[in-house]
Amino acid sequence: xxxxxxxxxxxxxxxxxxxxxxxxxxxxxxxxxxxxxxxxxxxxxxxxxxxxxxxxxxxxxxxxxxxxxxxxxxxxxxxxxxxxxxxxxxxxxxxxxxxxxxxxxxxxxxxxxxxxxxxxxxxxxxxxxxxxxxxxxxxxxxxxxxxxxxxxxxxxxxxxxxxxxxxxxxxxxxxxxxxxxxxxxxxxxxxxxxxxxxxxxxxxxxxxxxxxxxxxxxxxxxxxxxxxxxxxxxxxxxxxxxxxxxxxxxxxxxxxxxxxxxxxxxxxxxxxxxxxxxxxxxxxxxxxxxxxxxxxxxxxxxxxxxxxxxxxxxxxxxxxxxxxxxxxxxxxxxxxxxxxxxxxxxxxxxxxxxxxxxxxxxxxxxxxxxxxxxxxxxxxxxxxxxxxxxxxxxxxxxxxxxxxxxxxxxxxxxxxxxxxxxxxxxxxxxxxxxxxxxxxxxxxxxxxx
Amino acid sequence: xxxxxxxxxxxxxxxxxxxxxxxxxxxxxxxxxxxxxxxxxxxxxxxxxxxxxxxxxxxxxxxxxxxxxxxxxxxxxxxxxxxxxxxxxxxxxxxxxxxxxxxxxxxxxxxxxxxxxxxxxxxxxxxxxxxxxxxxxxxxxxxxxxxxxxxxxxxxxxxxxxxxxxxxxxxxxxxxxxxxxxxxxxxxxxxxxxxxxxxxxxxxxxxxxxxxxxxxxxxxxxxxxxxxxxxxxxxxxxxxxxxxxxxxxxxxxxxxxxxxxxxxxxxxxxxxxxxxxxxxxxxxxxxxxxxxxxxxxxxxxxxxxxxxxxxxxxxxxxxxxxxxxxxxxxxxxxxxxxxxxxxxxxxxxxxxxxxxxxxxxxxxxxxxxxxxxxxxxxxxxxxxxxxxxxxxxxxxxxxxxxxxxxxxxxxxxxxxxxxxxxxxxxxxxxxxxxxxxxxxxxxxxxxxx
Numbered sequence: 001x002x003x004x005x006x007x008x009x010x011x012x013x014x015x016x017x018x019x020x021x022x023x024x025x026x027x028x029x030x031x032x033x034x035x036x037x038x039x040x041x042x043x044x045x046x047x048x049x050x051x052x053x054x055x056x057x058x059x060x061x062x063x064x065x066x067x068x069x070x071x072x073x074x075x076x077x078x079x080x081x082x083x084x085x086x087x088x089x090x091x092x093x094x095x096x097x098x099x100x101x102x103x104x105x106x107x108x109x110x111x112x113x114x115x116x117x118x119x120x121x122x123x124x125x126x127x128x129x130x131x132x133x134x135x136x137x138x139x140x141x142x143x144x145x146x147x148x149x150x151x152x153x154x155x156x157x158x159x160x161x162x163x164x165x166x167x168x169x170x171x172x173x174x175x176x177x178x179x180x181x182x183x184x185x186x187x188x189x190x191x192x193x194x195x196x197x198x199x200x201x202x203x204x205x206x207x208x209x210x211x212x213x214x215x216x217x218x219x220x221x222x223x224x225x226x227x228x229x230x231x232x233x234x235x236x237x238x239x240x241x242x243x244x245x246x247x248x249x250x251x252x253x254x255x256x257x258x259x260x261x262x263x264x265x266x267x268x269x270x271x272x273x274x275x276x277x278x279x280x281x282x283x284x285x286x287x288x289x290x291x292x293x294x295x296x297x298x299x300x301x302x303x304x305x306x307x308x309x310x311x312x313x314x315x316x317x318x319x320x321x322x323x324x325x326x327x328x329x330x331x332x333x334x335x336x337x338x339x340x341x342x343x344x345x346x347x348x349x350x351x352x353x354x355x356x357x358x359x360x361x362x363x364x365x366x367x368x369x370x371x372x373x374x375x376x377x378x379x380x381x382x383x384x385x386x387x388x389x390x391x392x393x394x395x396x397x398x399x400x401x402x403x404x405x406x407x408x409x410x411x412x413x414x415x416x417x418x419x420x421x422x423x424x425x426x427x428x429x430x431x432x433x434x435x436x437x438x439x440x441x442x443x444x445x446x447x448x449x
Numbered sequence: 450x451x452x453x454x455x456x457x458x459x460x461x462x463x464x465x466x467x468x469x470x471x472x473x474x475x476x477x478x479x480x481x482x483x484x485x486x487x488x489x490x491x492x493x494x495x496x497x498x499x500x501x502x503x504x505x506x507x508x509x510x511x512x513x514x515x516x517x518x519x520x521x522x523x524x525x526x527x528x529x530x531x532x533x534x535x536x537x538x539x540x541x542x543x544x545x546x547x548x549x550x551x552x553x554x555x556x557x558x559x560x561x562x563x564x565x566x567x568x569x570x571x572x573x574x575x576x577x578x579x580x581x582x583x584x585x586x587x588x589x590x591x592x593x594x595x596x597x598x599x600x601x602x603x604x605x606x607x608x609x610x611x612x613x614x615x616x617x618x619x620x621x622x623x624x625x626x627x628x629x630x631x632x633x634x635x636x637x638x639x640x641x642x643x644x645x646x647x648x649x650x651x652x653x654x655x656x657x658x659x660x661x662x663x664x665x666x667x668x669x670x671x672x673x674x675x676x677x678x679x680x681x682x683x684x685x686x687x688x689x690x691x692x693x694x695x696x697x698x699x700x701x702x703x704x705x706x707x708x709x710x711x712x713x714x715x716x717x718x719x720x721x722x723x724x725x726x727x728x729x730x731x732x733x734x735x736x737x738x739x740x741x742x743x744x745x746x747x748x749x750x751x752x753x754x755x756x757x758x759x760x761x762x763x764x765x766x767x768x769x770x771x772x773x774x775x776x777x778x779x780x781x782x783x784x785x786x787x788x789x790x791x792x793x794x795x796x797x798x799x800x801x802x803x804x805x806x807x808x809x810x811x812x813x814x815x816x817x818x819x820x821x822x823x824x825x826x827x828x829x830x831x832x833x834x835x836x837x838x839x840x841x842x843x844x845x846x847x848x849x850x851x852x853x854x855x856x857x858x859x860x861x862x863x864x865x866x867x868x869x870x871x872x873x874x875x876x877x878x879x880x881x882x883x884x885x886x887x888x889x890x891x892x893x894x895x896x897x898x
Binding site for chain 1: 589590618626631632634657659661662663665666667669670671673674676677678680683684687688690691692694695696697698701702703705706708709710711712713736737740741742744745746749750752753
């Protein structure tokens with residue numbers, strides 16, 4: 001089929017919701033995306049390499065959908081599978097939402113993309129074309145290069161593939177920034193295809209779709225967004241280290257500064273986490289280096305944000321009179337509030353740093369995670385109130401459930417109640433008036449005035 | 450007079466506009482401030498060490514007031530002088546708006562503040578109190594320390610001085626960000642005084658006044674604002690260096706990224722200038738260092754922003770076929786659009802870098818500056834159109850007058866018309882379609898797609 005003819009047909013099918021869409025990788029991005037396309041009226045096949053994931057979804061159980069308030073579909077338009085072969089050939093589009101982590105040297109690891117693309121492209125044996133849309137965060141050039149690598153293995157697929165890139169932008173746990181809300185950027189190898197795919201995505205988001213001139217512009221836009229965010233957070237963390245030394249509370253200074261029209265405020269904390277901010281800047285740093293540019297900003301930001309757990313551990317030791325507390329209870333484990341996502345959580349590093357400083361007994365309570373994967377020396381508890389002999393409480397994640405704890409009850413369970421607010425999520429006054437020995441990230445030890 | 454009694458009296462006088470206010474330093478900040486207080490109904494004495502400045506103002510001539518659309522007052526409530534002695538003693542308040550530069554080692558130079566404070570404090574010989582408000586950007590602690598140094602010299606003044614800090618935030622040339630518009634932050638040594646001074650400043654700005662708990666919080670807020678801005682601009686400049694190497698236009702990528710709700714967009718350029726951004730971060734870096742914290746973010750930003758003129762000069766050479774053009778005409782000299790302010794303008798560094806690369810004839814046209822202070826080898830022209838044999842035009846400042854040039858006419862004055870848009874202020878298409886050899890900061894040399 002000629003491209004023009006194919007695209008006319010594709011547009012018709014987008015308009016009349018007669019597409020069958022495969023979504024590959026059913027995690028925080030892929031699952032809501034698959035459901036959103038189903039909800040819009042399309043036929044959807046959800047594919048994941050993990051049979052555990054697929055089985056759970058078939059049983060209609062998922063923490064991800066619970067957190068974003070979606071329902072797992074069932075019915076003839078909804079299929080779930082670990083197989084590509086018999087499914088991809090019947091699909092018009094394959095949307096790839098697999099993880100793009102870094103390896104132990106902080107270098108980009110796109111093996112999940114390569115593997116998904118191989119499986120997709122191997123499975124194409126129809127006469128039409130298949131549009132592959134990558135949503136994972138990558139370096140500019142990756143979509144094109146990786147698809148080429150796969151089609152090189154299956155040369156007959158070459159003319160059957162059309163490629164596009166549409167970076168995911170969801171922010172789980174933050175109301176209003178889900179798959180159905182966020183504005184999307186999309187670029188493809190053909191301006192007309194980009195236009196048609198924009199219409200397609202308009203079906204799932206109220207935030208609008210922004211077509212750009214190329215796949216690479218779309219790829220770069222996402223990388224730049226997250227590199228900037230890492231830098232923003234790093235500066236606020238740097239201030240949380242410096243300002244207390246001047247007798248100043250970082251929160252008060254940031255509040256004052258943010259009354260300026262072009263100041264953007266960020267809250268310092270024990271560190272940054274999740275699948276984006278600690279990882280994507282390494283993709284940025286690496287591609288810069290490979291192209292002869294040594295990034296000045298991103299390595300500085302990475303270094304700063306990575307040291308926050310160690311800095312926080314030092315603050316906890318100081319709060320406990322410069323001696324390692326025997327027993328600490330860490331409140332929250334996931335990397336951000338109100339989600340169960342613990343990928344790259346800075347709490348893991350905080351635990352390591354506390355252990356290194358001689359803390360022997362580390363308890364973790366997270367109402368969103370039943371059995372967090374902890375180091376051996378730490379253990380999770382399901383009840384924050386009845387832990388005897390806690391020397392120091394640490395607010396590590398500003399979950400609503402953490403903020404709404406009964407602090408009087410907690411205080412009473414401790415002989416010498418100390419608390420370190422690593423997220424600046426509760427008013428100091430509440431703790432100070434409540435008889436706690438209190439400290440928080442970015443707060444001075446002594447008030448100069 | 451007791452403090453409480455004094456403050457009651459002061460508040461009365463603020464409310465009834467019966468204050469006499471000295472404003473020290475009649476530059477971009479002080480002059481509009483003095484006029485704003487005059488316009489609000491107060492008696493104002495404008496003091497400047499420069500008799501040239503005072504004489505000009507007495508002749509009611511000033512480029513500063515022209516640019517901000519203010520009129521220099523005349524009448525019994527308005528005085529201008531180079532002397533402190535006979536004036537300060539009749540004033541209730543002294544507002545200090547003197548420059549705070551860095552020395553050749555990039556270390557803070559607060560000598561103008563010290564000298565102004567000495568002059569003020571020496572001149573106080575009334576029985577009441579005088580409120581000294583510093584507006585210059587300083588490190589947290591400077592207001593208190595410098596006033597103390599001065600009162601140590603004149604111990605009898607100690608109990609006559611009250612101190613406050615209210616950072617200036619004007620952005621000349623940007624509509625809506627003048628003295629009469631911007632929100633203000635204020636801190637003083639007494640909460641009641643802060644409240645009263647907030648009322649005072651409410652008289653001159655529609656942007657609101659935000660009282661903070663101390664002088665130091667107010668000082669820090671300003672430093673943090675400008676350190677952040679330098680970082681923001683540095684990242685956009687880093688992208689302007691990197692993205693073209695990937696075949697991408699920084700402006701297109703930033704446009705796409707800025708459709709994300711928490712992305713903040715900044716325009717890359719030939720460098721940053723003015724009295725704030727290239728200087729204040731050094732105040733931040735120095736106070737961090739002095740307090741045992743090595744800033745990671747600000748030195749990286751400073752380094753990046755400082756190299757932009759050299760990077761731009763390289764781009765110009767490349768545009769001219771890797772050979773230094775004989776004659777260039779630089780359009781714009783001030784550091785930002787639509788003002789005559791050339792303090793720390795990156796155009797100066799650009800000229801140096803061009804000279805170092807063998808450019809022999811450098812012309813500068815700036816419709817806002819009659820006689821810019823140029824290096825010997827460069828000269829200013831009053832007419833951009835009739836310069837023969839220009840090998841390359843460089844847009845250095847995005848003045849409206851630059852953007853509105855007759856580009857066809859300009860092109861015709863050159864045999865081989867080349868243009869480098871160092872501010873991304875005009876559409877590439879206009880130049881490409883218009884027969885120019887065109888390049889711009891952050892634009893790829895070759896399009897990959």
